[in-house]
Amino acid sequence: MQSKETFHGCVVNTEMVDRNSNPLLELSDVHCCYGGTSAVYQLGFRVWEGQIVCLLGPSGCGKTTTLRAIAGFEPLCNGEIHLRGEPLSVPGFTLAPEHRRMGMVFQDYALFPHLTIHQNITFGLRGLSRKDRQRRADELLELVNLPGYGDRYPHELSGGQQQRVSLARAVAPKPQLVLLDEPFSNLDVDLRERLSRQFHDIFRDQGITAILVTHDQHEAFAMADEIGLMRDGRIVQWDSPFNLYHEPADRFAAEFIGQGSMISGTLVDDERIRTELGILRGSRSFPWSAGTEVDVLLRPDDVKMGTAPSGIYGRVVKKAFKGAETLYTLQTPSGLELLALAPSHADYAVGDDVGLTLDTEHLVAFPKTDDSAPTESQLPVRAINVG
Numbered sequence: 001m002q003s004k005e006t007f008h009g010c011v012v013n014t015e016m017v018d019r020n021s022n023p024l025l026e027l028s029d030v031h032c033c034y035g036g037t038s039a040v041y042q043l044g045f046r047v048w049e050g051q052i053v054c055l056l057g058p059s060g061c062g063k064t065t066t067l068r069a070i071a072g073f074e075p076l077c078n079g080e081i082h083l084r085g086e087p088l089s090v091p092g093f094t095l096a097p098e099h100r101r102m103g104m105v106f107q108d109y110a111l112f113p114h115l116t117i118h119q120n121i122t123f124g125l126r127g128l129s130r131k132d133r134q135r136r137a138d139e140l141l142e143l144v145n146l147p148g149y150g151d152r153y154p155h156e157l158s159g160g161q162q163q164r165v166s167l168a169r170a171v172a173p174k175p176q177l178v179l180l181d182e183p184f185s186n187l188d189v190d191l192r193e194r195l196s197r198q199f200h201d202i203f204r205d206q207g208i209t210a211i212l213v214t215h216d217q218h219e220a221f222a223m224a225d226e227i228g229l230m231r232d233g234r235i236v237q238w239d240s241p242f243n244l245y246h247e248p249a250d251r252f253a254a255e256f257i258g259q260g261s262m263i264s265g266t267l268v269d270d271e272r273i274r275t276e277l278g279i280l281r282g283s284r285s286f287p288w289s290a291g292t293e294v295d296v297l298l299r300p301d302d303v304k305m306g307t308a309p310s311g312i313y314g315r316v317v318k319k320a321f322k323g324a325e326t327l328y329t330l331q332t333p334s335g336l337e338l339l340a341l342a343p344s345h346a347d348y349a350v351g352d353d354v355g356l357t358l359d360t361e362h363l364v365a366f367p368k369t370d371d372s373a374p375t376e377s378q379l380p381v382r383a384i385n386v387g
């Protein structure tokens, strides 16, 4: 069974994975160290056949180390990695990378410059006749939308075309898993977005299971069914792109994923938070006592401009045109800054005073004292019905 939802303008295919079936890949309690210093701690996650998952996080958080451990280039200090239930890395045994049947796509394409595109794609294909290799290469060039490019050399292709060839080469031997390490970071923003969607469609159409590493959330959103957000060698939240955006597990996740403003509030009781923009009422009880000081996360899409039955106004102090939408920075009379997204045809000018309403179905709050990893009582609380 599959469901589709639209998120940030792209369709996210949230495949309903049968969590009772056996995962394709399983990491348990994985630790990786460099010279006695841990780079990855207690990492555990599962990937099911056909899923596209992403390890997302800031530079140095351990994404590449994790990918290299899965590929077999990095030995584990502790923990286990299994593929289809078979051990890849367990204490006392590490299966060599060439026996793991994984395809890799790197940031720098890593194509052989002295080989033609056709030869690059068929390089790792063994046991096929010349005719079958030709057929497979032609089929893959069609798949990555480069038919007729087989006789060219890598330097005769653009960066985006070379990256599509490296994908074709990675999937040519029909690997069990494709690993992609920052595959689009050498490309400009436009091409990066286009290519990440093309790769997503190819993986989906071909039923390819893939793990992508990136520090770019837009890339992660465009590609992934599930995202593991990493910080300092650990996964802080493993979730769908939608939930990561709307229900971040801690302040780090809230700030790393998407934009937004934190506004101060005080718990009136276990259901309501008083803020200068009104009383926010939760759909379930807040786990903190009355009087607790909190920060409430407002995403730009929570703030609606133009109508103000609530009597809240903001002055436009900045605007950034984003095509279909414009991102406004608004200042309330008390000096509070809010971000708001509005359809670009509304076109408010800097200096305009605009009525505001809040649409906070996915409102998230954090106690002000919470600047460490979340505990059960600090997990975000959804709120509805702004009054």
Ligand code: ATP
Binding pocket: 034, 039, 057, 058, 059, 060, 061, 062, 063, 064, 065, 066, 215
């Ligand atoms: P980036 O996005 O910058 O590539 P990353 O999240 O992929 O970062 P890793 O490359 O996995 O991070 O590095 C995790 C940590 O391990 C960092 O602190 C890094 O300095 C360290 N590290 C990585 N490779 C080595 C190495 N070969 N020797 C020693 N330390 C290393």
